[in-house]
Amino acid sequence: MKISTKGRYALRLMLDLALRDSGEPIRLKDVAHRQGISEKYLEQIISVLNKAGYVRSVRGPQGGYVLARAAEEYTAGMILRLTEGSLAPVDCVEAGKGVCDRECGCATQILWKKIDEAISSVVDHVTLEDLVAWQMERTDDYVI
Amino acid sequence: MKISTKGRYALRLMLDLALRDSGEPIRLKDVAHRQGISEKYLEQIISVLNKAGYVRSVRGPQGGYVLARAAEEYTAGMILRLTEGSLAPVDCVEAGKGVCDRECGCATQILWKKIDEAISSVVDHVTLEDLVAWQMERTDDYVI
DNA sequence: GATAATCCCTACAAATTCAATCGGAAATCT
DNA sequence: AGATTTCCGATTGAATTTGTAGGGATTATC
Numbered sequence: 001m002k003i004s005t006k007g008r009y010a011l012r013l014m015l016d017l018a019l020r021d022s023g024e025p026i027r028l029k030d031v032a033h034r035q036g037i038s039e040k041y042l043e044q045i046i047s048v049l050n051k052a053g054y055v056r057s058v059r060g061p062q063g064g065y066v067l068a069r070a071a072e073e074y075t076a077g078m079i080l081r082l083t084e085g086s087l088a089p090v091d092c093v094e095a096g097k098g099v100c101d102r103e104c105g106c107a108t109q110i111l112w113k114k115i116d117e118a119i120s121s122v123v124d125h126v127t128l129e130d131l132v133a134w135q136m137e138r139t140d141d142y143v144i
Numbered sequence: 145m146k147i148s149t150k151g152r153y154a155l156r157l158m159l160d161l162a163l164r165d166s167g168e169p170i171r172l173k174d175v176a177h178r179q180g181i182s183e184k185y186l187e188q189i190i191s192v193l194n195k196a197g198y199v200r201s202v203r204g205p206q207g208g209y210v211l212a213r214a215a216e217e218y219t220a221g222m223i224l225r226l227t228e229g230s231l232a233p234v235d236c237v238e239a240g241k242g243v244c245d246r247e248c249g250c251a252t253q254i255l256w257k258k259i260d261e262a263i264s265s266v267v268d269h270v271t272l273e274d275l276v277a278w279q280m281e282r283t284d285d286y287v288i
Numbered sequence: 289g290a291t292a293a294t295c296c297c298t299a300c301a302a303a304t305t306c307a308a309t310c311g312g313a314a315a316t317c318t
Numbered sequence: 319a320g321a322t323t324t325c326c327g328a329t330t331g332a333a334t335t336t337g338t339a340g341g342g343a344t345t346a347t348c
Binding site for chain 1 (some may be wrong): 305307
């Protein structure tokens, strides 16, 4: 019941981009250094965000990444679901998946549904802009 | 971000015991058959519940397991935390663990905390008795 | 007391997932 | 041309999950 590094790093990556959003591309290498995350690993993660159109990439020198939209247009749920796959606590309450093979009709499903809704109600209402605000409350400089 | 089979099976196991709670011990073999779970694997799981005093065991023929307390005295959170270890979405918001090495001071922690609280507010308020009631609404017989 | 049923314990193993690492190709600025 | 940066796919080591396997201890019943 843990969020993997993929989701956590993706969120920190997007937060990093949002904090330094000036229109100029931000090099992944810099993000990696600031966040203490392997550059190569971050590549894989931002590749997913890029394909989803969450960031825009600029190749070559002076290149890097820029947020595709304003920070308030991203929810934590969007970012986490994209990178984690799903935030549902069990398979059988996931959107696409219909019934579960055996647990169907099982009362525990009601619990899983409630947990799923509780998680969603948080992540779907916290935006990247909220994270930016929280970060700026905590530290004056942007060293995360 | 999934609850493992250990937690899910533990909950179904406890629900099964609660639904058939008559004072007589219930054989693990029967639970395993009803739930379609390997008997040997269930042994490992109930061993944890037994050591925690959540169930009482009776050895020998006509033996089995009985709930140690009334169903309303167990929350889903108790059972899941015992078998899953922790329901916190990331290590750094767990109770015992102090700071996280690097993400400390990071705004994402606030999000993780909110998710953790949302999950807890569900699992700490749903009791085994609730699950029993939900199950009886769904099916007249107790075949889960 | 013998037998059979049941819980109890520990070790092992297959499969999957996680968390990267590695090596290079393609694009682009100067 | 050369340096910089993103892009892409393969591989890998470790950890975790999800069980299996085999036997030991206890006890009700005959």
